Amino acid sequence: MSKEWPLWEVFIRGQHGMSHRHVGSLHAPDAEMAIKNARDVYTRRNEGVSIWVIEAVNITASSPEEKGPLYEPSNSKVYRHPTFFDIPDDVGAM
């Protein structure tokens, strides 16, 4: 058994935020303590209204070596950006 607590990734939704954002990571013995530690470490200045934590080992990440095949094909496709449309103000945040 490892003596180190597992690593958790922390996501926080801010006061006016629409979605949870990754804010950092921390160590904790279990999910409940990870939430508590996240509260103490990342919401001291009134940053959040909701916290998600996930054990870092459960995150599958893309490999940096594959960045060519993964991302380059979308480099030159400017027409995929929705900047060519006029969006009415009534629509709100997109």
Place this chain on the structure above:
Amino acid sequence: MDKNTALFEFLLRMGDNTLVLSHRVSEWCGHAPVIEEDIALANTALDLIGQTQFWLELAGEVEGKGRSSDDLAYLRDAWDFRNLLLVERPNGDFGKTLMRQFLFDAWASLMLAKLMKSNDKRIAAIAEKASKEVAYHVERSADTVVGLGDGTPESHTRMQAALDDLFPYVGEMFIGDDVDALLVKEGIAPDPAGLRADWDDLVGRVMQKATLTIPQKAFAHQGGKTGTHTEHLGYILADMQFLQRAYPGAEW
């Protein structure tokens, strides 16, 4: 004793409890076993200092001699302090600090719940604000007591030793005196003895989950509430008050 004198005493007791405990908890700053706990302990200490400011500010107001919360915190001697002996106990190891915290938090959460219904609106308002912080403190300290108590053989042994060592300081929280009796009559504060059953219930449940045994001895050290302290308080005050004593009126 008139009502105002009793009220002043009571407010010192509340404020000195949080002040002395805050100082003890702050001693961990930079020394906790992991950075997450270091920050959590610092947060707790800061919450307690915030509560102290409210209690001692009101104490100064009630006393009517123009003393501020800072005057009361930094310019009184040990015999004028009214905190429970429990909160001046040395930190010991991390587990013992959290055990002391839990025993106190459990009491504070029950006390503040009663004070929220105080006839004195100023006290009810402070209690309302503090109770949200204490609700978090007690949840966190209880979780840690359970985690360490029901942890490894080493952590279990240390937590049982902490409980055995601190338990003789529990009884003082529930022993009332003339001050308490007068404030009960005025509907300002609850009878300390009346909090015991709920405290036993809460602490009993947590200790059971933590696989720890509550000592059956009923002996209770007391004296803190009336200004008779252990030798530890003097060292705390020497640390805490040094600057104001050496450089009176120093500000930053």
